[in-house]
Amino acid sequence: MSRLKRPDYLPTRRQIVEECAEIRRNWTHSERRRRSVGHGMASYDDAWMPPQILTSQCLARVRKIVADAV
Numbered sequence: 001m002s003r004l005k006r007p008d009y010l011p012t013r014r015q016i017v018e019e020c021a022e023i024r025r026n027w028t029h030s031e032r033r034r035r036s037v038g039h040g041m042a043s044y045d046d047a048w049m050p051p052q053i054l055t056s057q058c059l060a061r062v063r064k065i066v067a068d069a070v
Helices: 013-025 029-035 055-069
Strands: none
16 A cells, blocks of 8 residues: 555554454453463363262262161
């Protein structure tokens, strides 16, 4: 673009910053995480973990059922 022919609308730096901030406010948590630097790195929260069974809770329930049945 030549210096003599300017575009009809040329936003200021402040307007660009404000519009970008408005766009980022509408991002979901997953969108924000995807767009962050280093998004390809798996974090502890993203890693799949097998389901955990707390045997103490299972035993307590079984004991309660047995006690109620007697």
